Amino acid sequence: MLIRLDERQIRAAGIDTVKVEPEAGTTEVVLPGTVQVPPYQLRVVAAPAAGLIEALLVNPDESVQAGQPLARLRSTELVEQQRLFLEAVSQQTLARERLRRDETLFRERIIAERRLLTTRADAAFAEARLAEREQMLSLFGMAEADIAALRRTRRISPSLTVTAPAEGVVLQRQASAGERVAQSAPLFTVAQMQPLWVQIQVPLAQASAVEAAAQVSIPNHGASGVVLRVGRSVDAATQSTSATAEISQGAETLRPGEAVQVALQLPQNGTPQWRVPAGAVVRHRGRSWVFVRVPEGFAARPVTVVTETGQTTSMRAPLRATDEVAARGILTLLAELSEMDGA
Known part of the structure; x- marks a missing residue:
């Protein structure tokens, strides 16, 4: 953009110019x-159920492996979920037996098809309820092997072990042994490093x-x-x-x-690099500018700033070694540029 000023106006505005100094390209x-x-490498290990923390098994800054025990938790909620799971197992077993009996009776034409359809629906519902209770135990932190053992032995355990979800380092420990915590309360922060x-x-x-x-x-x-x-x-x-x-x-x-x-x-883009006084570069509409002296006044040229100090600025711009830029009286030129831009 061209800012038209004659010599008298330039002197009146107190505008001084300096010649740009070429620099070897700073890389x-x-x-x-x-x-x-990175956020995707952070894992917050939360309490799977409300309860009492019996023991914390790792310390901050300790490396852990996936599946390694981090804490032991005693929970009455876990006890209740195990009870409901065993109840669902019994209901599923009973529903299967009823279905087997009614299928036999239907083949012998002793019962109507409507009763068989009802029994099949009951069996399907029992299967779905059992799957739901099994998923709840998984959400409460029980491993598949522990759920299978519960189904086999029917022995309810009041405690569960909280394990590391992935390999990493324990950055934070957010709970203490003996503390009562709510479900989903954060216990550890584990990070892959x-x-x-x-x-x-x-x-x-x-x-x-x-x-x-x-x-x-x-x-x-x-x-x-x-x-x-x-x-x-x-x-x-x-x-x-x-x-x-x-x-x-x-x-x-x-x-x-x-x-x-x-x-x-910094990438090498082939644009020459120059050094000018720090006050010669201004910001306008999110870009850096210098004002280059031309016969008609000054030309506003966008530049790319590379480094800055309190005294000088290194910049990249398509200038010539003979070019001079305004170093004082910049505010007058900036006001003219803003007015031309409608800013």
Whole structure:
């Protein structure tokens, strides 16, 4: 966009210009980040039934295997569900016997078909009720082998063992031995630790230079990975966005919640890189701009910010080594640009 100003207007606005300085293309920026576990690798182990925690068998930061016992729980609800299951087993057995008897009587023409149909419906209902009670015991944390043993021995147990749903590390223990808990109350948080994510804090001015699939590394840990995505939302307090990187190499050296410095590789796009005073770059409509001196006044050019310090900004833009950009009096030019844009 061209902002038309003559020499008198430029002097009156106090606009000063500086020549852009060419830079060797920067291929890496260092940004702060925080390690976290991907949400799909977190498992919250909850109490399958209300009851009393008899014992906790693992500690925080302990590695566990799938199916490993984590806690023992004593529950009157579990006792009641086992009783209902055994009652359903008896009803199913009785319904099967009635069906077998009525099928024999029907073949001998002793009973009407209507009675046989009623008996078959009763048997089907008993089968469905038993399946329902078996599913309830599964939801209450009983393994298939334990349910089979209950059916065989008819011996009700007041306790159950809570097991790990997958291999991982216990990040949190949210209950204590001797505590009474409600059904679905969280007991443990178990996380798979490979791979991990790093949430990288990217200043808004640099966000356009970061692309998905860019390589990242954490030099202090010897870890590396790639950028999965760059966020679209902006933190109002820091005016930064978040880039999510997946760390697949060396993730075992990282800990969730740890603050790290991330070296992020920028893609080589062939655009020349320049250094200008920090005040020469402004933000407008979600993009970074510089004002290049031209005979008619100034031309507003969008740029891609690579790095920033308190004094200088490195940027990528299709400029020439002879170009000069406005370094002072920027607010006047920004106001003109906003007016032209209708902002």
